[in-house]
Amino acid sequence: MAQVPLDMKVVDECRRLAASIADDVQRFIDKHTTVGVERTVARAFGIEGVDDQGIPLVNMLVDRIHAQKLLGRGVAFFLGRELLRGAPNLQDAAERLAYGRSEITGEGPETEAQINAVLEQGVKTALKHMDDARDTREAMKARLGMADNPWKYVIVATGNIYDDAIQAKSAAHGGADVVAVIRATAQSLLDYVPHGATTEGYGGTYATQENFKIVRRALDEASEEFGRYCMQTNYSSGLCMSEIAYMAAVERLDMLLNDSMYGILFRDINMQRTFVDQYFSRRLIARSKIIINTGEDNYLTTADAVDAAHTVLASQFINEAFAHRAGVADENLGLGHAYEINPWLEDSFLLELSQAQLVRQIFPNHPIKWMPPTKFKTGDVFHSHVHDAMFNLVGITTKQSIELLGMFSEAIHTPLLMDRYLSLKSTKYIYTAAKHLGDEIEFKKDGIIETRARVVLNEAVELLTTVQRDGIWDSISRGAFADVKRTLTGGKGLAGVVERERAYVNPILSMLEGGAA
Amino acid sequence: MAQVPLDMKVVDECRRLAASIADDVQRFIDKHTTVGVERTVARAFGIEGVDDQGIPLVNMLVDRIHAQKLLGRGVAFFLGRELLRGAPNLQDAAERLAYGRSEITGEGPETEAQINAVLEQGVKTALKHMDDARDTREAMKARLGMADNPWKYVIVATGNIYDDAIQAKSAAHGGADVVAVIRATAQSLLDYVPHGATTEGYGGTYATQENFKIVRRALDEASEEFGRYCMQTNYSSGLCMSEIAYMAAVERLDMLLNDSMYGILFRDINMQRTFVDQYFSRRLIARSKIIINTGEDNYLTTADAVDAAHTVLASQFINEAFAHRAGVADENLGLGHAYEINPWLEDSFLLELSQAQLVRQIFPNHPIKWMPPTKFKTGDVFHSHVHDAMFNLVGITTKQSIELLGMFSEAIHTPLLMDRYLSLKSTKYIYTAAKHLGDEIEFKKDGIIETRARVVLNEAVELLTTVQRDGIWDSISRGAFADVKRTLTGGKGLAGVVERERAYVNPILSMLEGGAA
Amino acid sequence: MTLIPKHPHLLRAYGDREGDGMVQMTFTLRISPGAQAKEVAKRFAEAHGLREPLISAMEECGPGYTYFVAYGHSIHHVDVSEVDVPEVKMEDLDKHDIEERIEHQIGRKVVVVGACTGFDAHTVGIDAILNMKGYAGEKGLESYKWFDAHNMGAQVENEALLARALAVGADAILVSQVITQRNSHKENASALITLMKERGLRERFVMLLGGPRIDHKLGLELGFDAGFGPGTLPKHVAAFVVQRMMERKQ
Amino acid sequence: MTLIPKHPHLLRAYGDREGDGMVQMTFTLRISPGAQAKEVAKRFAEAHGLREPLISAMEECGPGYTYFVAYGHSIHHVDVSEVDVPEVKMEDLDKHDIEERIEHQIGRKVVVVGACTGFDAHTVGIDAILNMKGYAGEKGLESYKWFDAHNMGAQVENEALLARALAVGADAILVSQVITQRNSHKENASALITLMKERGLRERFVMLLGGPRIDHKLGLELGFDAGFGPGTLPKHVAAFVVQRMMERKQ
Ligand code: B12
Ligand code: B12
Numbered sequence A, B: 001m002a003q004v005p006l007d008m009k010v011v012d013e014c015r016r017l018a019a020s021i022a023d024d025v026q027r028f029i030d031k032h033t034t035v036g037v038e039r040t041v042a043r044a045f046g047i048e049g050v051d052d053q054g055i056p057l058v059n060m061l062v063d064r065i066h067a068q069k070l071l072g073r074g075v076a077f078f079l080g081r082e083l084l085r086g087a088p089n090l091q092d093a094a095e096r097l098a099y100g101r102s103e104i105t106g107e108g109p110e111t112e113a114q115i116n117a118v119l120e121q122g123v124k125t126a127l128k129h130m131d132d133a134r135d136t137r138e139a140m141k142a143r144l145g146m147a148d149n150p151w152k153y154v155i156v157a158t159g160n161i162y163d164d165a166i167q168a169k170s171a172a173h174g175g176a177d178v179v180a181v182i183r184a185t186a187q188s189l190l191d192y193v194p195h196g197a198t199t200e201g202y203g204g205t206y207a208t209q210e211n212f213k214i215v216r217r218a219l220d221e222a223s224e225e226f227g228r229y230c231m232q233t234n235y236s237s238g239l240c241m242s243e244i245a246y247m248a249a250v251e252r253l254d255m256l257l258n259d260s261m262y263g264i265l266f267r268d269i270n271m272q273r274t275f276v277d278q279y280f281s282r283r284l285i286a287r288s289k290i291i292i293n294t295g296e297d298n299y300l301t302t303a304d305a306v307d308a309a310h311t312v313l314a315s316q317f318i319n320e321a322f323a324h325r326a327g328v329a330d331e332n333l334g335l336g337h338a339y340e341i342n343p344w345l346e347d348s349f350l351l352e353l354s355q356a357q358l359v360r361q362i363f364p365n366h367p368i369k370w371m372p373p374t375k376f377k378t379g380d381v382f383h384s385h386v387h388d389a390m391f392n393l394v395g396i397t398t399k400q401s402i403e404l405l406g407m408f409s410e411a412i413h414t415p416l417l418m419d420r421y422l423s424l425k426s427t428k429y430i431y432t433a434a435k436h437l438g439d440e441i442e443f444k445k446d447g448i449i450e451t452r453a454r455v456v457l458n459e460a461v462e463l464l465t466t467v468q469r470d471g472i473w474d475s476i477s478r479g480a481f482a483d484v485k486r487t488l489t490g491g492k493g494l495a496g497v498v499e500r501e502r503a504y505v506n507p508i509l510s511m512l513e514g515g516a517a
Numbered sequence C, D: 001m002t003l004i005p006k007h008p009h010l011l012r013a014y015g016d017r018e019g020d021g022m023v024q025m026t027f028t029l030r031i032s033p034g035a036q037a038k039e040v041a042k043r044f045a046e047a048h049g050l051r052e053p054l055i056s057a058m059e060e061c062g063p064g065y066t067y068f069v070a071y072g073h074s075i076h077h078v079d080v081s082e083v084d085v086p087e088v089k090m091e092d093l094d095k096h097d098i099e100e101r102i103e104h105q106i107g108r109k110v111v112v113v114g115a116c117t118g119f120d121a122h123t124v125g126i127d128a129i130l131n132m133k134g135y136a137g138e139k140g141l142e143s144y145k146w147f148d149a150h151n152m153g154a155q156v157e158n159e160a161l162l163a164r165a166l167a168v169g170a171d172a173i174l175v176s177q178v179i180t181q182r183n184s185h186k187e188n189a190s191a192l193i194t195l196m197k198e199r200g201l202r203e204r205f206v207m208l209l210g211g212p213r214i215d216h217k218l219g220l221e222l223g224f225d226a227g228f229g230p231g232t233l234p235k236h237v238a239a240f241v242v243q244r245m246m247e248r249k250q
């Protein structure tokens, strides 16, 4: 079987360094919360609704508390206190706080124990809601069965959720295993989650709870019709990372794009905000056994894929370390990487093969997510289709777990129905025709492929050493990843980061951290 | 380096059997001539022209002799005799014989020695003509240099030689190393070679000497402009196999499709005729150092490419044996094979890889000709393009010598300008991206690939054993190749086969067989 | 972009959303790549009814020739309710049913003669229908007990085919045409029908035409009883012949 | 098939022979595959001006949707003599020439501010022009001694861009637009020009627009001084800015 040589000592060292990098950040995380985290807590307590401007109640609620500089106590504290003070239920409590005339204050006679006690039922319901969704999904998977790896993952992005649903079903009909509804451009910068079914979006469709439901319904139908469980995915990223994770959990999504650093690097979201948000989102994800897809593939769109291959690997170790700290199991940890080397480079195919195999071996139990060529795609759709075919061949040969299928119109538009169909057709052909290629070949000792794998791993450990020495905060501000520099206090959303007070209350998080039923 | 295990004892046995098969036929060949061979002799003597019906003088000449049942003496005999009897030159001699009033008779006082003496100058001129063309070509090759293998071979087939020339140049511009002008449908069944530049042909363009010249000129220009020697090829096959070989020789073609059995199997040309014709054509080809391309690839269009793979290999040994008997050197022996397995078959890519590698190793010094998928092509041009890409990948991995590029419109029409351009572009990409793949991988011991290679070789030796036992004549009539059956006396052109008389005169052949300067 | 309101019969191209009319075109123009060429290509696309055309690729594919890929919103539609296409009508019988029917309703072997005519040497299609080997795992008519199948192979002249059909007393003649360059398939096929009509023989045989570019509509247009295209199986042909023979009997 | 006689200005599609007009089209229709669908697809192709269309592929690409590949002889042509396209006119200067010119003819650093505006987060293009790293082996404007380049990155609002340009006393503003869905690139870009005009600032700056779907024609249409598309190199931009500044001086 095709294997590259792996120096396990170096791999272990990478993991040790990444652990230390994550621990440093985790200490920060454990002392902070954000408006996003608190809104998620409120959502978990079943608080819903929007006002006539479309502003979600959870935003009004949290912003009001935040305006009083009281968010460090946690929204749960106030909700519990409101219950103690006579609110008939949590929804009502939230409304009183959000829209009530009187100012919210920090003072009050209520003890933490009382608060926790009065919230107990709400916490149980919240978790049961998530757990039930998870169990329903797992049962359905078991009943209908799943396709073999690599799973064929495709995107739909019409902007209109009803068209998305049609296209999702068509994709499943054409053989897709996973369907992602691409999110409307720049939703990640909204500090609230839009509400309801949406039919207008640029470059994608808004991620809303109702939209999740609509596509889940279409894919449930497809699963039954085609006798094979069809997965759904969306984005838990941006300023509402954890809220979306919660919505996805209860709407039975199977995967989520969720990265510890993507927002920082690619959406210029403040790093403090991102690190805190990602932790909570992953706690929810871990509980729901959702597979995450990290975003290292993106690095190769801004940096050169040959020069920066090791940054992808280094970041994967870091993402893994963060995910472990949030309780995400390896088998749900879909680390991302990509086929982005200049295709006209001599032996580019060999280099891709090497990197893909290296990642596969280093993360053997992880549902690795493998991304197609995009940067070097041109509007020559015929040639683009061939480029994707070579990517598919590496995917099947190195046994990637999840493969996002390339589209021949990548450089032109989000995929048309037929683009997706043809991509699925081509992928099925390659997967079939070269099914056992990976088992049938070996790599020449110390050849181009082996050497490349060694170099990338060694460069990764060097980078991790520097990052560990300087800390991730500084490293990012020096452009360690994706050739992008971000500062500690720059970027969007910093105002939403709050130091937890000593008496911070977040029983949902506590339960998730405790891992209790 | 990727190698399949080769049992050289089995390979040697294959060669021994093929030699015996060819020897049996060679005994027949040495006793016969054909109207085609004799016309070629006349052409070599510089006899040219057509009558007002477009019938070539060489046809009138040979047919007239044949009508008198005198062809067994050889056309040279009559031409020489006519010189002795006062014709000022060979052209005039031919005209006298063809159009003269008096009947041609066998009797006469002229001795063989006299005939040979009077023809000596003509023979020298004939050979010099060929040799000069060869030397010009070789000098040009040396001066301009040749591309690396696999050579990119493309077809043009507009039907109009002037369009062909434009397209040939465009192909060279796009990176083609070899350009074939496809022949008009069914020209192979014409028992004469059309004359002059032609502008109307179905499915291709007539092979005429003038047409050869026109394309050679275009490719000479391209060679100079693009600084790389561009090769030209056409078909030496059908009822005028050897005439075309001669024309190609003097017009500086670089390759010829030329097979010992293709006409029998695919054009239903009589086998006696074909075997005699192919021998003479190859004698000319050998002298001119033209590369031949054999036609075993065609077998897989009528027979299944998995089941019949060994028939291709067996036939290659036979073609090789015939070619050796005609003096063709291994380095000019482009044995044909093809990528024709059902692409939807599991591991079809592995089977193709195995076969391609096997052929490569068995014929290490031969400019192997590798043909693209055609039979399983559909009108889905996008998918077809990917299918060709996988073929290209096997080509570069197994280091084929000459690769006929697949066209995405294969199932629709002969290639448009852009089809060819895109095919060349895709091939360049694969050749570059996977340049050293073959050097970098090894095949698993006793895996699918190795096992397949062993099976095919073993089946080939079994088939050759049967063919050797039954003789090729009977074997073909039982459908040993391409699932096609042909009988000894069936098919077209048998009437043109003639037993040589004891006093048969063919000084051109004698020179070619003697290998003299 | 919604160009035209939905209408149940009016079909427009569908790209990503109902009504967007998105289509893709590829073409070559005799012009060198550049700003002017791009504009020419846009106008060329527009001339076909593509709105807001986007030229996504423009590459020199030969000296002075450029290959273009265009996308655009097509303004055209087809009214499906106006499109009525003849389809071969026959029962979906399997080999066993067919054999039974011949045995009981015809009572003798059905004789068919097939050939790939003219200069066409593509026998794989006709072989697929007639020969033992068959197609897609299904055996050809030679394998039927109640069929007597004669396959004349490739490059058969119309005269020769007709002579053979008469000689063996064929019930049906099967013509295969693969090469379509300059419509040679249509010419060959209709020449046979003309010949038969001249001799008053057209009605004597069930006439079938087949090939990769043949469909039922074309078969009828050229004077055959049916046309068969890609994916035809031997049993389809057998069923049609038998059914048509029964119809004629009545 | 020659459809129309050759004419030096009239360009027709070229497939295999002059005048054959051969083009390829791909489209999806909401109909299930079958004989009727094939005929509908043919008519759809015909509606675009394709004669003798051939439907070479017809495959179900979603329940009730079919993907078609069509070939046909296009009847359309474009009169090249009528197509006149604006092209960016400038000398082809290299970095060294440009630096010299600024030094001697302007005598101070040229200040440029660039951004990818609106919701667009695709910075690779603007980075290619402005950043040290550059593009295709050529370093960006940051590397020029006589340029002072400010790259505001992605998702920059028009107001913010303008404010920054004023603050640093920019000579030129560089706008990148990559996302084209529903013409958002055009809207963003022209909104900036409108804003500048309202404030009487349009003439103060050399305005450049760039992106994969931008060309000079579009740039002019949207009110910029120039538009730059795929393949633009930093030196092209530098040369244009300097040249335009000199022109204005005069
Ligand atoms: C195999 C093949 C060959 C083989 C043929 C071997 C043989 N004995 O048949 C060889 C290599 C010899 C060959 C040669 C040539 N070929 Co060829 N060939 C093909 C190829 C690759 C596949 C055809 C095939 O076998 N299809 C499989 C069969 C099963 O499908 P089918 O014919 O459609 O048959 C099915 C149905 O249509 C139907 N059917 C068919 N006939 C009939 C008849 C009846 C009565 C019924 C009911 C049903 C029926 O049932 C069948 C089963 O479902 C095609 C490309 C392609 N992928 O289509 C080119 C192709 C057909 N060939 C082509 C050409 C040009 C040639 C040549 C002329 C090239 C040349 N100049 O040398 C030569 C000459 C042949 C000649 N004189 O006719 C062109 C035709 C272009 C055009 N549209 O006119 C094609 C399209 C390739 C190309 N792009 O250039 N070819
Ligand atoms: C890289 C990339 C990304 C990266 C961007 C990273 C970054 N920091 O830039 C990431 C992964 C983050 C990304 C995200 C998205 N992307 Co994106 N992305 C691409 C991709 C693959 C390559 C673009 C690129 O970098 N090209 C290379 C540069 C060098 O080329 P260029 O931009 O044309 O620049 C050159 C010239 O145009 C010119 N130029 C450019 N700007 C300027 C400015 C001036 C003043 C001048 C003079 C010249 C100039 O000079 C440059 C050098 O020659 C394209 C697909 C493709 N292959 O084109 C999709 C693509 C552009 N993305 C697309 C989409 C939809 C998105 C998302 C909206 C998807 C989503 N919903 O999540 C997101 C959101 C982004 C957002 N809010 O804008 C679509 C756009 C569809 C459309 N036509 O509208 C594309 C076409 C992919 C697709 N088929 O769906 N993307």
Ligand SMILES: Cc1ncc(COP(=O)(O)O)c(C=O)c1O
Binding pocket: A183, A184, A185, A186, A187, A188, A235, A236, A237, A238, A257, A258, A259, A262, A267, A293, A294, A295, A296, A298
């Ligand atoms: C991890 C991750 N999150 C989010 C996104 C995109 O989301 P958005 O553009 O909505 O931020 C990506 C892009 O591919 C991604 O990789």
Ligand SMILES: Cc1ncc(COP(=O)(O)O)c(C=O)c1O
Binding pocket: B183, B184, B186, B187, B188, B235, B236, B237, B238, B257, B258, B259, B262, B267, B293, B294, B295, B296, B298
């Ligand atoms: C060896 C050989 N000769 C000739 C031909 C075709 O020639 P023709 O159809 O003119 O007989 C082929 C077809 O590919 C071939 O392989």
